[in-house]
Amino acid sequence: MFSIAVIGAGYWGPNLIRNFRSNPAWDLVAVCDLDEQRARKVVGSRSTVEVETSVERLLARDDIDAVAIATPARTHAPLALAAFEAGKHVLVEKPLADNAETAALMVSAADAAGKVLMIDHTFCYTSAVQRIRDVIAAGELGEVLYVDSTRINLGLVQPDVDVFWDLAPHDLSILDFILPGGLRPETVTASGADPLGAGKACVGYLTLPLGNGGIAHINVNWLSPTKIRQMVIGGSRRTLVWDDMNPAQRISIHDRGVDLRTQAADAARREAVTVSYRMGDVVVPALKETEALAGVATEFAAAIEAGRAPQTDGRSGLRVLSVLEAASASLASGGPVRTDGATVADRELVA
Amino acid sequence: MFSIAVIGAGYWGPNLIRNFRSNPAWDLVAVCDLDEQRARKVVGSRSTVEVETSVERLLARDDIDAVAIATPARTHAPLALAAFEAGKHVLVEKPLADNAETAALMVSAADAAGKVLMIDHTFCYTSAVQRIRDVIAAGELGEVLYVDSTRINLGLVQPDVDVFWDLAPHDLSILDFILPGGLRPETVTASGADPLGAGKACVGYLTLPLGNGGIAHINVNWLSPTKIRQMVIGGSRRTLVWDDMNPAQRISIHDRGVDLRTQAADAARREAVTVSYRMGDVVVPALKETEALAGVATEFAAAIEAGRAPQTDGRSGLRVLSVLEAASASLASGGPVRTDGATVADRELVA
């Protein structure tokens, strides 16, 4: 069992606190927040979990193995760097940092300290996304030809970030997790709109070419009255549909597709004709309903225990951040933006 | 009652034939197709509807008031021009022509002949789209801020056209029909992918800025195993969702939205907070289930009778075609393309 403190008792902190409290691999020792009342309220009455208001005091303690950071993005890097200096393992909320440059420093510092840096890409620990990764890795879909992801709902217009930085990290981290080789698009094209005059994009579209002629497209929207969280992953053999709002059938695998050789023959004719495409069965795999954050806590402990990188390590957080920065650049310039810089940073870190 | 002949007994022709046959405003006199056997099969046994194989002979007849053209796109212009010359009214399948230039000639010829030129934008005659237009015109949605349209299914890889030309005409014609002032985007941005190596885009995305800072986005895809036909129309007052695959609830109007004044106040704070956005009721209007094509036939007769332009006239077909041409140009260039040329053509025609 490892001991941990959670830093930040605001929006997401209470979820971390609840999960580390109940996870058998962890002993939640303390909650740290500048606002002592807020921290006390989250800890609740009749509890001996300690409340701290000073990060310095917290990090100076010897009885704490790790910290989970759930503070505003711009504070992630200084807190994580201080934690590594103090010899702690670190779990960070997404995004890893508010820019890729400081995020790269975090990755380097974790390596230098020999400590685990994990990014809380929560969705990657749902049974749905874990299954999707397995299905792709096993070749059941064949080659991934396109990914179409929609994440829209009536959401909070964030004061600090636009809809890309708020919602797209989910889609990007999932893509990074499920695509063999991770998320490494050569270019990023973003378009958006601010029809409310909120001073930032509230509706956004991201287009990422996949290496093989394929394409990934992400649709994020804060203004939709209906909540859609759907990802279609089209492969050369089968296509997978993930509908996260349908608990009875989150994932379905469709044995349907177009046979191009048939098409080629038909192409000789001038008029459109109905080709014989595959229209096979659909399989809905049984999935366990689990809380993803419990999986995050368990993976964090397992990575520390084994001295290995977690499934969502700092580098995956950095790749996601690089795409977000390119998206912002594309939105400003109106055209596709290359992600070389980010990729180079990633490659240098690897080397 | 007007008399009509249908030219082309291929893919769509039989639907026109069935509807003109049963519509009390029409007398279907003849079906014309180069392939006599095909025409006879569609007409069926024990019928006195005539079969013609020569367009010239057909157009020379005095007992025919109008023709409906359901032949390949490249033949629309010559057929329509000959029909106007012969003094017939003309209904044309979408797209109006295979390019905007010849389409403009068709519009001019109809004007010169004083005959009706109608484009069969079938979806515009569904009770759903008619209702959407009424709802927007009545101001129930407020100002339209964004439109997000998805039209994907496992479709036929067409020999002649890409997925934009095959599917997007539906979305574009609907936008032209429901937006006050019609569809007149200043720029068009298209991105697509051909992951099968079919020689043309099979997956495509279109972005059209609306005049007021808003945005319209269209997602078309031939490779999706599931069929989605959904359009979200976000307004400043309410948002309308049209889900055409859900007959029990095709249209829902959501009294939900973000109150920006509330947002402005919150923006002063650094951390994200939950704003009090409207989360009102949803209304699902009762719609009649009717066959849209019956509405097309009825409107064609009504326009001829009244000597007025039909709800979907040649000009709307031309506007749709102009956007499609700009989309193709954008796909080739990789960036936004202005639609001025088309707009000019349209304006000249109007003048």
Place this chain on the structure above:
Amino acid sequence: MFSIAVIGAGYWGPNLIRNFRSNPAWDLVAVCDLDEQRARKVVGSRSTVEVETSVERLLARDDIDAVAIATPARTHAPLALAAFEAGKHVLVEKPLADNAETAALMVSAADAAGKVLMIDHTFCYTSAVQRIRDVIAAGELGEVLYVDSTRINLGLVQPDVDVFWDLAPHDLSILDFILPGGLRPETVTASGADPLGAGKACVGYLTLPLGNGGIAHINVNWLSPTKIRQMVIGGSRRTLVWDDMNPAQRISIHDRGVDLRTQAADAARREAVTVSYRMGDVVVPALKETEALAGVATEFAAAIEAGRAPQTDGRSGLRVLSVLEAASASLASGGPVRTDGATVADRELVA
């Protein structure tokens, strides 16, 4: 090719007319109705299909092989008996007759004349029901343990019949079609309500014990604002769900169930515990979308051609009618009613 006449151009007749007109196995010669105008309107203009107002004249014709009867139920028996006397094959709308006794005469008369008597249990010719029958026959579900059928919508309060006689024939004919051995319940229990004071049950429930300790339950309702057509067929190995309002997924086969041996062990404990029931994958078979009535027409011709009983013959119509009569008796008596009489009648007919 056989020649046929349709008798009755009212509610359902036009559907039969349309299908026999377009089916390559049939030549629709005439439509017969007391109301000549109604018949002419259905036949339409520019058609040489004849209109008859006299059944006698119609049946006297030598050029007609078969008749399809779509008149009120009480006229089915006299018309069919006359048709057999005239040497015609007969297709009858459901119900076979307005009582089981005259229905049995129809079955006997068909046998004596050596002609085909087919009942139009349309749903049995949908690809969904055909597949369900195949799945059960192949043993994929194991033994059928329960059937739960719901058929509710805002329907027409019929002047002649209650909701059982209007809607339940669909469920009963489907059960007769898919259950190995057909529908032969020993008892029938019906309960109903007439909350509108319409003078007849508008809401009804039917319970039919299956031979093996299982149960079939049917829920019919004219007053429901939503339309539900769902049948759950629970088997000892798998369970099939048929949701006819979901075209994208009409049938799903669930590899889920309770393992009773596990239960027996748990039963020793006093408190409820979670048992390890099977929670396997779901398979959605690909089905073709076809018009069921086209299948009816084709099967009628095939049965005549081969001199065999059709898939839904007079005996199946008689079994359905027997259950309906028992249901009416149960509704009147308030308790279960045995169906022996009907079963005997059926058995005598067979012998």
Place this chain on the structure above:
Amino acid sequence: MFSIAVIGAGYWGPNLIRNFRSNPAWDLVAVCDLDEQRARKVVGSRSTVEVETSVERLLARDDIDAVAIATPARTHAPLALAAFEAGKHVLVEKPLADNAETAALMVSAADAAGKVLMIDHTFCYTSAVQRIRDVIAAGELGEVLYVDSTRINLGLVQPDVDVFWDLAPHDLSILDFILPGGLRPETVTASGADPLGAGKACVGYLTLPLGNGGIAHINVNWLSPTKIRQMVIGGSRRTLVWDDMNPAQRISIHDRGVDLRTQAADAARREAVTVSYRMGDVVVPALKETEALAGVATEFAAAIEAGRAPQTDGRSGLRVLSVLEAASASLASGGPVRTDGATVADRELVA
């Protein structure tokens, strides 16, 4: 703030513990269970909530105002009676007791002690059921004509009780809550099946006549692979559909119905004709997503504070129990069973 102890840390206890812990109206002092390890595990580490193994010691404490009982049904009565004797308020899990006779004793004892007896009919505290009660009370549905409730899923075959006693209490308690005047059927008819040979009904149907010629029907099933929780409440003015598996649209109110006067006119004709029934809009009210059990805890405190009966008091628990006992009697006898005894008991208690 009141102090409380939870008795029983088994299946449902942890949910009560979590809710009383976090509810500002309550101070959770202790958890009592014969199995000390189980209780400690639920309380968790770093907590000062006490663990008790003796109910006697627990009830003897002065610092406890109330107890929540989540033990097997047969122990509810003795525990509650002892608690009232010790001057505590009592919340009991459903069912109130294992038979109506001892349940009536509990109600009397609470009255005599002047303490609150509340039954945890959890569903009644969902925002959906609260809204349904309000809608009916406001007359929006008119008179309730029929209720059709379906509660099926692949469930645990319980060792102690059949499917009626396991699942139907939910439907019955909801009916008791939403129907003006509560649930007071004159007769109960049950039918069930045990196709697995489990020694008890696993599939069950309940029919309850409503006073006005209407009917309530309940469908419960442990063997269904799909989970359905739906209730249709048909009224003379509107019909409400509650689909608890559809969070985006749990409740919809349909302005649809049959106009009987129109029917009466049509009834003069012999053939069925399409009547002009109302086919109005559907309204989906906005509902807050809240945890129902939090509402239970809050209502329990509010009733104690105000010295009033809670919304779900002992009498409602007794009414539900009376119907369940009548259902068991009906299942044994095969016909309708009168509920007079129970009603009398209820009436005597009231007087």
